[in-house]
Amino acid sequence: NAGVTQTPKFQVLKTGQSMTLQCAQDMNHEYMSWYRQDPGMGLRLIHYSVGAGITDQGEVPNGYNVSRSTTEDFPLRLLSAAPSQTSVYFCASRKTDRDTEAFFGQGTRLTVV
Amino acid sequence: SQQGEEDPQALSIQEGENATMNCSYKTSINNLQWYRQNSGRGLVHLILIRSNEREKHSGRLRVTLDTSKKSSSLLITASRAADTASYFCATVFTGGGNKLTFGTGTQLKVEL
Numbered sequence: 221n222a223g224v225t226q227t228p229k230f231q232v233l234k235t236g237q238s239m240t241l242q243c244a245q246d247m248n249h250e251y252m253s254w255y256r257q258d259p260g261m262g263l264r265l266i267h268y269s270v271g272a273g274i275t276d277q278g279e280v281p282n283g284y285n286v287s288r289s290t291t292e293d294f295p296l297r298l299l300s301a302a303p304s305q306t307s308v309y310f311c312a313s314r315k316t317d318r319d320t321e322a323f324f325g326q327g328t329r330l331t332v333v
Numbered sequence: 334s335q336q337g338e339e340d341p342q343a344l345s346i347q348e349g350e351n352a353t354m355n356c357s358y359k360t361s362i363n364n365l366q367w368y369r370q371n372s373g374r375g376l377v378h379l380i381l382i383r384s385n386e387r388e389k390h391s392g393r394l395r396v397t398l399d400t401s402k403k404s405s406s407l408l409i410t411a412s413r414a415a416d417t418a419s420y421f422c423a424t425v426f427t428g429g430g431n432k433l434t435f436g437t438g439t440q441l442k443v444e445l
Contacts, residue, residue: 263435324375
């Protein structure tokens with residue numbers, strides 16, 4: 221059981237480049253989300269999905285797109301990378317029920333130069 | 334803005350001592366959860382406490398919840414060097430769908 225798998229683990233982008241952070245889970249969880257973690261700010265929610273075909277914005281969605289074509293995958297796209305998007309990105313999944321724990325991937329450390 | 338704030342931001346103790354971290358939140362919640370993050374790693378779930386519960390235990394962990402004060406505490410008893418990590422509280426708040434909102438975290442260092 222792999223849990224939540226994120227790729228890549230590290231990435232350096234130039235300003236203006238685009239890229240997709242991949243996230244896959246094998247636990248058949250309906251709910252998936254993307255967070256970014258910056259020093260001293262904890263985790264902030266970027267986008268989330270309650271099931272295939274359904275996505276919604278979180279706290280800091282600007283500059284990011286998501287889609288959910290399958291239950292397993294929830295990619296995060298950076299349309300035109302900016303230095304302010306330098307951060308560590310985490311994907312998480314959980315069951316839809318409120319009283320359930322989240323399972324996290326190992327993170328993607330992104331640097332935009 | 335973030336739902337929760339942990340206090341203290343950083344805590345350094347000796348092995349064998351107890352560590353207490355506090356979390357305050359802003360709005361009514363369905364549940365509150367605590368997570369641990371080792372350096373450079375993803376978060377790992379520790380314990381979940383529902384809004385109608387006041388205390389929960391799991392091994393060396395004890396969590397309390399005071400909904401009237403909108404606060405929770407995490408107690409780690411008999412700390413070990415392996416407990417060195419960042420600890421985050423997270424809430425599923427009422428009316429927020431099923432979103433899990435995190436606080437800013439407490440960095441715990443347990444020294445030998």
